[in-house]
Amino acid sequence: MKIKVALIGNPNVGKSLIFNNLTGGRSHIGNWPGKTVEKKEGRCIYNGVEMEIIDLPGVYSLTAQSIDELIARDYIIEEKPDIVIDIADASNLERNLYLTLQLMELEVKLILVLNKMDIAENLGYNIDVEALSKKLGIPIVTTIATEGKGMDELKKIIAESIHREWKAKKISYGREIDELIFKFEKLIAVERQFSTKYPTRWLAIKILERDEDILKKIKKSRNLDEILKNIDESIKVLGDEPDVALAEKRYEWISSILPQVLKGIRPVTLSDMLDKVFLDKHLGIPIFLSLWWSLFRFTYDVSAPLSDLIDIFFNRLGDIVKEYISNEQLASFIADGILGGIGGVLVFLPSILFLFFGLSILEDSGYLARAAFVMDKLMYKLGLNGRSFIPILLGFGCNVPAIMATRTIKNEKDRVLTIVVNPLISCSARLPVYILIGGAVLGEYATAGVYSMYILGIVLAVSMALLFRRIIPFFKSGRTPFIMELPMYAKPILKTTVIHMWERGSLFLRKAGTIIFLGVISVWFLSTHPWGSPIEETYIAILGKILEPLFYPLGFDWRGAVALFFGFIAKEIVVGAFSIFFGFGGEGEEESLKQYIRTHKIFTPLTGYAFMAFTLTYIPCIATLGAIYRETGSWKWVLFTVTYELILAYTVAFTIVTAGHLLGFT
Amino acid sequence: MEIKNGKLLTIYISILSLLYAATGILEIISALLNLIIGIGLSWIPPDLFGGFSALVISAIFFKAIFPWRRRKKANPYLLGATLMSMIFGTLYILIFIATGIDAYIVNEEWKWITDLMRPEIWLAAASTPLTYMAWIKMLKEFKGKAN
Amino acid sequence: MYMYRPSRIIPLAMLPEGVRGIIVKIIGGRGLVRRLTEMGFTPGIEVTVLKSSFQGPILAMIRGSRIVIGRGVAMKILVEVGG
Numbered sequence: 001m002k003i004k005v006a007l008i009g010n011p012n013v014g015k016s017l018i019f020n021n022l023t024g025g026r027s028h029i030g031n032w033p034g035k036t037v038e039k040k041e042g043r044c045i046y047n048g049v050e051m052e053i054i055d056l057p058g059v060y061s062l063t064a065q066s067i068d069e070l071i072a073r074d075y076i077i078e079e080k081p082d083i084v085i086d087i088a089d090a091s092n093l094e095r096n097l098y099l100t101l102q103l104m105e106l107e108v109k110l111i112l113v114l115n116k117m118d119i120a121e122n123l124g125y126n127i128d129v130e131a132l133s134k135k136l137g138i139p140i141v142t143t144i145a146t147e148g149k150g151m152d153e154l155k156k157i158i159a160e161s162i163h164r165e166w167k168a169k170k171i172s173y174g175r176e177i178d179e180l181i182f183k184f185e186k187l188i189a190v191e192r193q194f195s196t197k198y199p200t201r202w203l204a205i206k207i208l209e210r211d212e213d214i215l216k217k218i219k220k221s222r223n224l225d226e227i228l229k230n231i232d233e234s235i236k237v238l239g240d241e242p243d244v245a246l247a248e249k250r251y252e253w254i255s256s257i258l259p260q261v262l263k264g265i266r267p268v269t270l271s272d273m274l275d276k277v278f279l280d281k282h283l284g285i286p287i288f289l290s291l292w293w294s295l296f297r298f299t300y301d302v303s304a305p306l307s308d309l310i311d312i313f314f315n316r317l318g319d320i321v322k323e324y325i326s327n328e329q330l331a332s333f334i335a336d337g338i339l340g341g342i343g344g345v346l347v348f349l350p351s352i353l354f355l356f357f358g359l360s361i362l363e364d365s366g367y368l369a370r371a372a373f374v375m376d377k378l379m380y381k382l383g384l385n386g387r388s389f390i391p392i393l394l395g396f397g398c399n400v401p402a403i404m405a406t407r408t409i410k411n412e413k414d415r416v417l418t419i420v421v422n423p424l425i426s427c428s429a430r431l432p433v434y435i436l437i438g439g440a441v442l443g444e445y446a447t448a449g450v451y452s453m454y455i456l457g458i459v460l461a462v463s464m465a466l467l468f469r470r471i472i473p474f475f476k477s478g479r480t481p482f483i484m485e486l487p488m489y490a491k492p493i494l495k496t497t498v499i500h501m502w503e504r505g506s507l508f509l510r511k512a513g514t515i516i517f518l519g520v521i522s523v524w525f526l527s528t529h530p531w532g533s534p535i536e537e538t539y540i541a542i543l544g545k546i547l548e549p550l551f552y553p554l555g556f557d558w559r560g561a562v563a564l565f566f567g568f569i570a571k572e573i574v575v576g577a578f579s580i581f582f583g584f585g586g587e588g589e590e591e592s593l594k595q596y597i598r599t600h601k602i603f604t605p606l607t608g609y610a611f612m613a614f615t616l617t618y619i620p621c622i623a624t625l626g627a628i629y630r631e632t633g634s635w636k637w638v639l640f641t642v643t644y645e646l647i648l649a650y651t652v653a654f655t656i657v658t659a660g661h662l663l664g665f666t
Numbered sequence: 667m668e669i670k671n672g673k674l675l676t677i678y679i680s681i682l683s684l685l686y687a688a689t690g691i692l693e694i695i696s697a698l699l700n701l702i703i704g705i706g707l708s709w710i711p712p713d714l715f716g717g718f719s720a721l722v723i724s725a726i727f728f729k730a731i732f733p734w735r736r737r738k739k740a741n742p743y744l745l746g747a748t749l750m751s752m753i754f755g756t757l758y759i760l761i762f763i764a765t766g767i768d769a770y771i772v773n774e775e776w777k778w779i780t781d782l783m784r785p786e787i788w789l790a791a792a793s794t795p796l797t798y799m800a801w802i803k804m805l806k807e808f809k810g811k812a813n
Numbered sequence: 814m815y816m817y818r819p820s821r822i823i824p825l826a827m828l829p830e831g832v833r834g835i836i837v838k839i840i841g842g843r844g845l846v847r848r849l850t851e852m853g854f855t856p857g858i859e860v861t862v863l864k865s866s867f868q869g870p871i872l873a874m875i876r877g878s879r880i881v882i883g884r885g886v887a888m889k890i891l892v893e894v895g896g
Binding site: 060061063065091092093094095098240241243244247248251252266271272275279281369372373376377380481482483484485486487488 | 843844845846847848849850851852853855856858863864866868869870872876877878879880881882883885886
Binding site for chain 2: 270273274276277278280282283286287289290291293294297298301302303304305308309312447
């Protein structure tokens with residue numbers, strides 16, 4: 001016996017924690033069919049009853065106005081799960097019951113979970129669970145998910161639900177509206193195509209609300225004319241905004257039962273106090289910058305030993321392979337190709353795990369939402385949303401986790417805009433290029449040159465965001481009003497944080513891993529074949545010679561061109577490519593490589609600086625492109641990013657060279 | 667905080683604020699020197715953003731000197747300042763440990779005294795009694811749970 | 814000291830920090846009004862401004878939850894104060 005259980009609830013009610021508690025943290029993450037919204041599924045067995053648990057997106061309501069709401073609603077009405085668990089925050093009952101009422105109207109087998117009972121109690125709230133259960137007509141389970149309390153009761157009531165039937169109470173909207181609902185219900189109930197599929201009263205309410213999705217569905221109705229006539233009539237009663245009128249009625253109903261089930265007045269809380277500090281008019285932004293910086297150091301400095309360990313491990317393994325496999329071609333394939341490829345990916349893993357560990361703490365503690373509040377004023381002027389700020393800062397480390405972090409931005413257009421400008425933020429992989437080229441040709445201005453790249457990156461990202469907002473229709477109308485709930489501050493739970501970290505880490509391994517791996521293998525192949533020929537005669541050199549004319553106006557020769565081509569896999573490879581071309585083995589001999597570039601005039605100070613700027617701006621690396629594809633769910637944005645960045649890079653580098661010539665540099 | 671201890675407490679908070687300010691300014695100067703002439707102040711880590719963060723903590727402590735609704739409620743700025751102080755103290759200790767392990771892994775010399783002399787570690791230690799006082803009082807006020 | 818202050822209707826964005834008001838009306842497009850209504854912003858309900866500054870978003874407490882609303886949105890929520 002297997003039962004399908006759907007979890008639903010407002011954001012920040014502890015839904016994912018309950019999901020983890022029920023499934024033991026093991027879940028399958030995929031996407032909803034055709035959507036970029038994440039779908040999480042898990043399994044739970046209780047008393048021999050197998051439950052398949054589906055985590056629906058966190059929503060405040062079930063209208064069809066956002067993808068999240070539509071997914072949740074469609075899943076419940078189309079897939080018809082056996083049980084729907086509505087998770088509500090007991091410390092914020094009034095607002096949470098709004099969704100509960102909408103679920104009750106869907107006439108599903110509904111169980112209400114009152115989570116965060118401890119917090120409600122600390123706030124001095126006293127909830128009469130039995131009375132509430134009677135008022136709603138559905139079973140209620142109280143839980144404290146952070147301590148795992150109430151989970152067995154929840155599992156038990158789900159398992160037993162197969163033998164039980166219950167019906168949620170029907171909410172009265174007042175005589176006038178109830179009569180209208182009844183009228184529509186009668187018109188629909190006679191048609192089997194609707195009455196067998198959907199709850200008729202719910203359908204009637206949605207028609208009355210003039211829900212776009214439902215109005216489309218009833219186009220096939222035989223009674224369409226009469227329905228439309230009745231809708232016109234209903235405007236006399238409900239005005240121009242029937243959905244708003246009904247929403248108000250629902251809140252009225254909640255307000256009417258609340259005094260009977262809930263006692264206590266909200267006191268000043270720790271959250272109120274902490275908000276005084278973290279949302280301080282003057283200190284809010286500085287505090288945010290400091291905390292972000294601590295996250296940055298945590299991500300890259302504290303994870304460094306692990307990254308080095310992985311690096312060394314794969315290098316040693318490569319050495320061993322080269323020593324014991326006599327077939328040179330096979331040895332090179334395994335050591336430089338496969339091991340180099342996997343190692344190159346795994347080196348990023350500790351940083352990514354640490355980043356999401358820290359990010360998860362910031363989010364679970366309730367701070368991340370505050371950061372968006374604090375930064376909104378500034379980001380608004382830059383054409384972005386408050387929540388776009390975090391991914392931009394994370395980009396200085398690596399654009400891949402930065403793009404993954406855009407998930408915290410709810411508005412799709414803002415999110416895509418943040419994603420496509422993110423590669424312009426100079427990640428740590430570009431630093432070796434700056435150091436090599438800057439050190440070789442800029443002399444005493446090398447440090448200033450490197451710093452100027454970081455500033456150039458920010459300036460370009462901001463200008464592009466402003467530009468795209470203006471000229472691209474997709475982003476133009478994208479500015480939705482900023483409305484966001486701030487959760488209460490909470491102590492992060494280690495288990496949740498670790499699970500979150502691992503989910504992200506394994507996604508990175510699985511998907512970006514395959515992309516980079518294939519990329520590195522092909523680079524290895526191109527630079528070693530035809531086997532045994534000097535570097536000038538390999539496929540990669542042939543490619544370089546083809547590309548050379550393109551870069552001639554910028555002053556780069558075929559080696560510069562092909563190094564940039566390599567850098568598309570990962571920007572560090574630009575340095576590696578130069579060392580292969582000039583016959584220097586490892587990265588340890590950078591000093592002599594710098595001298596070589598200087599004395600052989602591979603770059604002049606001017607073309608060298610242009611090369612740095614080009615490296616900063618041109619195509620994102622493969623892993624970043626993979627992340628863009630994953631997060632936007634479309635190749636269109638990948639192509640868009642590549643195209644605009646190539647044009648921008650060429651423009652910037654050409655401007656530098658031309659301006660330099662005019663100023664008298666060579 | 668108790669009223670009779672008010673004066674002592676104010677002095678304690680003021681000293682922490684001053685020390686954090688000094689640390690921040692020195693770290694920024696050290697970073698700028700390092701950028702321009704290639705060498706920073708000895709014993710002061712050249713750290714632009716780290717110095718900035720120390721200045722921020724100093725400013726929160728400064729705001730905590732003037733209690734919010736004295737006597738009635740816990741002081742929110744004191745809660746914030748001590749929290750930040752602890753976060754940064756922990757961070758630098760973690761970095762200290764990581765640097766040590768990393769030095770061992772890549773077989774380099776570990777200048778552990780320099781790493782341990784990060785002023786924020788010692789300032790966090792110095793503010794621990796205050797952290798304890800502020801948060802215990804707060805927890806009592808809110809009946810024992812953070813929410 | 815008692816001072817007579819007649820009640821007046823102003824946008825939520827103009828409400829100073831720590832002051833309470835009663836929502837009178839939300840003006841704006843259907844989508845915006847619906848979204849705000851669903852978050853609990855309905856006429857007759859008390860709203861307290863927790864954070865507000867000259868520019869930028871405001872933080873309001875309504876029905877026991879903290880909601881951040883952009884300045885533009887806050888200009889469209891009319892509240893009654895004083896009286």
